[in-house]
Amino acid sequence: MSDIVRSRPKEIPHNEKLLSLKFESLDYDNSENQLFLEEERRMSHMGFRCLEITRWVICGLIGFLTGLIACMIDIAVEKLAGYKYLAVKQNIEKYTELGGLSISLILWAVLNSAFVMLGSLAVAFLEPIAAGSGIPQIKCFLNGVKIPRVVRLKTLVIKVFGVICSVAGGLAVGKEGPMIHSGAVVAAGVSQGRSTSLKKDFKIFEYFRRDTEKRDFVSAGAAAGVSAAFGAPVGGVLFSLEEGASFWNQLLTWRIFFASMVSTFTLNFFLSIYHGKPGQLSSPGLINFGRFDSDVSSVFIVFRGVLGALFNIINYWLTIFRIRYIHRPCLQVMEAMLVAAVTATVSFAMIYFSNDCQPLGQDNTEEYPLQLFCADGEYNSMATAFFNTPERSVRSLFHNPPGTYNPVTLGVFTLAYFALAVWTYGLTVSAGVFIPSLLIGAAWGRLFGILLSFIASSQSIWADPGKYALIGAAAQLGGIVRMTLSLTVILVEATGNVTYGFPIMLVLMTAKIVGDYFIEGLYDVHIKLQSVPFLHWDAPPTSHWLTAREVMSSPVTCFNRVEKVGRIVDVLSNTSTNHNGFPVVSDTTENDEPGKICGLILRSQLIVLLKHKVFVERASSRLSQRKLQLKDFRDAYPRFPPIQSIHVSQDERECMMDLTEFMNPTPYTVPQETSLPRVFKLFRALGLRHLVVVDNENRVVGLVTRKDLARYHVGKDGLEELHLAQT
Amino acid sequence: MSDIVRSRPKEIPHNEKLLSLKFESLDYDNSENQLFLEEERRMSHMGFRCLEITRWVICGLIGFLTGLIACMIDIAVEKLAGYKYLAVKQNIEKYTELGGLSISLILWAVLNSAFVMLGSLAVAFLEPIAAGSGIPQIKCFLNGVKIPRVVRLKTLVIKVFGVICSVAGGLAVGKEGPMIHSGAVVAAGVSQGRSTSLKKDFKIFEYFRRDTEKRDFVSAGAAAGVSAAFGAPVGGVLFSLEEGASFWNQLLTWRIFFASMVSTFTLNFFLSIYHGKPGQLSSPGLINFGRFDSDVSSVFIVFRGVLGALFNIINYWLTIFRIRYIHRPCLQVMEAMLVAAVTATVSFAMIYFSNDCQPLGQDNTEEYPLQLFCADGEYNSMATAFFNTPERSVRSLFHNPPGTYNPVTLGVFTLAYFALAVWTYGLTVSAGVFIPSLLIGAAWGRLFGILLSFIASSQSIWADPGKYALIGAAAQLGGIVRMTLSLTVILVEATGNVTYGFPIMLVLMTAKIVGDYFIEGLYDVHIKLQSVPFLHWDAPPTSHWLTAREVMSSPVTCFNRVEKVGRIVDVLSNTSTNHNGFPVVSDTTENDEPGKICGLILRSQLIVLLKHKVFVERASSRLSQRKLQLKDFRDAYPRFPPIQSIHVSQDERECMMDLTEFMNPTPYTVPQETSLPRVFKLFRALGLRHLVVVDNENRVVGLVTRKDLARYHVGKDGLEELHLAQT
Secondary structure, three states: OHHHHHOOOOOOOOOOOEEEOOOEEOOOOOOOOHHHHHHHHHOOHHHHHHHHHHHHHHHHHHHHHHHHHHHHHHHHHHHHHHHHHHHHHHHHHHHHHHOOHHHHHHHHHHHHHHHHHHHHHHHHHHOHHHOEOOHHHHHHHHHOEEOOOOOOHHHHHHHHHHHHHHHHOOOOOEOOHHHHHHHHHHHHHHHHOEEOOOOEEOOOOHHHOOHHHHHHHHHHHHHHHHHHHHOOHHHHHHHHHHHOOOEOOHHHHHHHHHHHHHHHHHHHHHHHHHOOOOOOOOOOOOOOOOOOOOOOOOOOOOOOOHHHHHHHHHHHHHHHHHHHHOOOHHHHHHHHHHHHHHHHHHHHHHHHHOOOEEEOOOOOOOOOOOOOOOOOOEEEHHHHHHOOOHHHHHHHHHHOOOOOOOHHHHHHHHHHHHHHHHHHOOOOOEOEOHHHHHHHHHHHHHHHHHHHHHHOOOOHHHOOHHHHHHHHHHHHHHHHHOOOHHHHHHHHHHHOEHHHHHHHHHHHHHHHHHHHHHOOOHHHHHHHHOOOOOOOOOOOOOHHHOEHHHHOEOOOOOEEOEEEHHHHHHHHHOOOOOOOEEEEEOOOOOOOOOOEEEEEEEHHHHHHHHHOOOOEOOOOOOOOOOOOOHHHHHHHOOOOOOHHHOOOOHHHHOOEEEOOOOOEOOOOEEEOOOEHHHHHHHHHHHOOOEEEEEOOOOEEEEEEEHHHHHOEEEEOOEEEEOEEEOO | OHHHHHOOOOOOOOOOOEEEOOOEEOOOOOOOOHHHHHHHHHOOHHHHHHHHHHHHHHHHHHHHHHHHHHHHHHHHHHHHHHHHHHHHHHHHHHHHHHOOHHHHHHHHHHHHHHHHHHHHHHHHHHOHHHOEOOHHHHHHHHHOEEOOOOOOHHHHHHHHHHHHHHHHOOOOOEOOHHHHHHHHHHHHHHHHOEEOOOOEEOOOOHHHOOHHHHHHHHHHHHHHHHHHHHOOHHHHHHHHHHHOOOEOOHHHHHHHHHHHHHHHHHHHHHHHHHOOOOOOOOOOOOOOOOOOOOOOOOOOOOOOOHHHHHHHHHHHHHHHHHHHHOOOHHHHHHHHHHHHHHHHHHHHHHHHHOOOEEEOOOOOOOOOOOOOOOOOOEEEHHHHHHOOOHHHHHHHHHHOOOOOOOHHHHHHHHHHHHHHHHHHOOOOOEOEOHHHHHHHHHHHHHHHHHHHHHHOOOOHHHOOHHHHHHHHHHHHHHHHHOOOHHHHHHHHHHHOEHHHHHHHHHHHHHHHHHHHHHOOOHHHHHHHHOOOOOOOOOOOOOHHHOEHHHHOEOOOOOEEOEEEHHHHHHHHHOOOOOOOEEEEEOOOOOOOOOOEEEEEEEHHHHHHHHHOOOOEOOOOOOOOOOOOOHHHHHHHOOOOOOHHHOOOOHHHHOOEEEOOOOOEOOOOEEEOOOEHHHHHHHHHHHOOOEEEEEOOOOEEEEEEEHHHHHOEEEEOOEEEEOEEEOO
16 A cells, blocks of 8 residues: 555655545546447347346456466465475574574574565565555546546556565565455456556457446456455455445346356365365465364353454554654665564564474474474474465464464464564555454464363363464454455355355454444555545434535536537646536636536547547537547547647647537536435545536536545544645 | 135236236435435434444344244244144054054144135234245335335235244145245334334334335345244345345445344343354254254266256246135135145145155154154155155255165155145245255255165265265256245255265256256246236347337326325326326426426325425415425425325415425436347436436436346247236
């Protein structure tokens, strides 16, 4: 997230009571102008059916590619981490005898820092938007906020590279969050049938080149990402819906579901080939919790979300610190390297000072058991937690038999890892927070289970601390990200056992309620810190006092149906207003009265019109040279050129432009007296970008945009208003 | 469903190309009139928080009561069916030796018919709406169609009684579908804080007495019903969303989820007490498939949904036949009894003529093994399928070890049960189609599995036909009801094993695609046959040709801001139009021009105004005697008196009524040129009842209602228009 931050002026102290004017909105309402209607009317019933089939094909492709990427990340991380741990292990074994383990420590720290440096360099210098998990950005995208460069091919490449480096570099991060971002980028790319970065247009899927269609595919991509990350297709669909969609459409849901299925199947298929067991399909996701088989129906201990809230609060202060002081790319890279080195050091120290030796059993899942100072046939149990990728550590905590871990070891580990994870989230590396949260939760859950079994040692039902680890992991993750429905399904799908569903639900609900008392979810905290105009589900409940009249921006710059080119260019070039939508009013502009609304035209449409010089010569009335087509608009989408790049001569400035064909003739309007919740509902349900406020006579009196609505929120003393800032 | 049918004139040949004008709409858009706004503005932030807590409490109550009802049904059915089977079993055992099994047959048939008669009598004569599963009606309710009497207390009582009778009567039905309806009724009752039937008003929850809030609770109730029926809380939420909600709201979803959780927990808790194992919580739902433990990751045989479509087609013709010829309650009761007797006879014949004896093992789940003509220590395997409640039969098919069933037995059983189930669905009894579908599917799935194991007997992976039974059950149910996402989750939660998720998904998708090729889902077929103006998710794709001008009803009866009482009474009494919403226009009515829109008022509001005689005396201008409050409207909700019951004297007819305070001053409007898909989207997304069409000058030119939109649908030759009928 530090990416968005970087592009803001450094001197302005960051404040979440601001709302940035920097972010544009996406338009999830089709502009139904004449060109569009003509095209739709030309299309036969068969045509629409083909379109529908194409949508399914695209969703299949999205799922397939997302699954492939997940597979690639997984294999790369496993290989690299394997080499690293092998090297360090051999080194440690060598120096345990000789004395001089500090050399091993340095080797470990250097290896970690080197990996992290590579990843951090790429992210900080090439594509800052690729930092973090990308989930807040995707949430914003689906909400309707345009985050620049978030779904570009370059972002995807850097993201994948970055996540491989940071996980292999031993940071307290997971590779699951970035998969969601990756899936979304794949979706945005595939559905458009071209890559603007590579300057390659396949001339397919042109119909889908608009925000409305793109959003649907991006939802599918995000779902496919979740599905690949956790092997949870239903959870993926729910994630997309819980975080993104506002208008639920059954057909769309099925397509999203299909993409999720294909994604998990692809990952499964290729990983099974890689592991030499083709057709076994036993790795449904990037993380595999292993199967929980036994019955846990009576575990109803409800853990609190307090630790989750604590995580968010500390990270919140840390992020503010970062925004203020660490904004130069090289500083960011250095911080990332520092964290990597510290992680290695802390891990090493913990392993070194822990005397917790456990016998080396046959059924242990450890891949790199470290003997260190233990007797032969024993291994250091702290090392199983640290000397491993976090995914494996989580699995060990869930499944290792009772007695594997010493309570003190676990307690110290939890504290240390908590501190590391808080520090790590928000670094300029691509990484997710899911797995670290699970790991922290699993560790203290298991600790709690062990303590409980000391107290009530008679009852066999309290015996398996692995179950407490699972519940603890759910509570911690729920306390941090505050998703309930989708997270329940994801965890149930990942554990492969429905019986845990009920305790997980209870725990997540409790974690959410407790956590919300202190602070919002981590993603929401970060979104707020970026001053993104994010629209929540409902208007603040106490906002019935406000009406459209108070909320709207006014006065509005309007155009006439037939407008002078010079005026259009002047209005578009005016950087002080920088409006994106302009109501079109009927002819009378001579008197000062605002005209009657007859349409709405967007900046992007005007730019295309200017570029193609669709002018009506003054003499030859109303006959333009070449008929502009919908295709011309689609070709320019989504990177419309700025007005400065379009040259309009002095003669041309005197020409007129007829907007009738291109404007949306039926924009949604509301009267001035409409209450804010009503305006909000209309705006949110239909995914609007501009809502025209009219008076009794249908004259334009104002325009409501996303920022006008996002401004109001419920604070401690009731309704508060955020300030708009140019940052 | 035959309930809705009954109330229609019998002589009109039924036609699904009609759209009935009989059905009113619900209004899911708040009427934000002055009274409402004043109340909202008076409320503090604390007040809204209390309201939110109240919502959670109500959802908890809904879940609790729904769980209790499910528990009651389950225990009653088990007891009654137990007595019945025991009696018949003893009788059969007695007469197997003596000869004279026809007496047993008669006993069985009479017992069945008696049970069914009771249930059918109650349904046919007391509350016809309680017939069937109730799912189509709840779908309609959530869609915004007012189905009379569907959420009344009486309906609930009859429904519960009916379902106990019909399941105990041995019909090929399940008790799961009706649970969804029951949950919805509970929700509608609890959330209103009163029962109009019992004339008891608890004076609580008055804030929730309007369609918008009620719908939210009914969604929660339906979800709680699914959750109790299948032990599938997440599936319940998804069902509500897939079938009902159009505007997805995160907070609402969490409340629905909570209701589902409470419901399954309650059922679980009380059933575990009933079974003498308190605290074990091992019966999460009414149906319990037992746990599938082994791995099935390679079962990818995709079954087709053809059989499901066949079911729907036959049932479609049968329903038409019933609508035409069997519309008298006594005929309906007789048909139900006939079916019950035939079911007993067919079952008996099948058991009698099958020579499929199986050794009586220790691990069999049969509760009533029938020896009949088998050797000692053996039992008749056909009897396990017929001599049992369908839930148990399904479980046997899933879990009995390979070799339990003879392929011929299974084949004959499938055919016979298929015929019975098709005949049964649509009878005037309360019953669901889920379990019969599962049973048919399980039988032929197992049959398929057995045949496959004959062919590929070498591979051990094909060995367990129980898995094929599960897949077959999913395919059959999917082919009949055509839900994908929610059904996947329901089945996964019911089987308790996520590994089956992927094959189930594939099968459901395929079943849906194949089935849709032939005919719609069963519920949609029945909704269509009732000519309900049901709004689908999107407008037909080829409907861009149409604009609001063509679609709207015109001319519109408008009222003035201050209108003569006489005119209002006359308009409301006019049975030929029977409008429910009236645009209010500004004063000028002298000229023939339509006036400018300034509000919208509903028939129900006008009725309340007339009842309370809120008239402005001609002399004392604009001073009504008593200030009407929102409470007066809420007290009358939802059964507003008809206009005929309100007496207005000749003097009063000359008075005036000021509508300003009571009308919705900001109704949504669209210009005449708006395309149908755009109108549809606005209407559907916001759950509107009336949408005013205005011209350039904001003058009312038409009104779009649900019927105007539901009229258009995609037929074989493109867009078709349904005819409106007064039926």
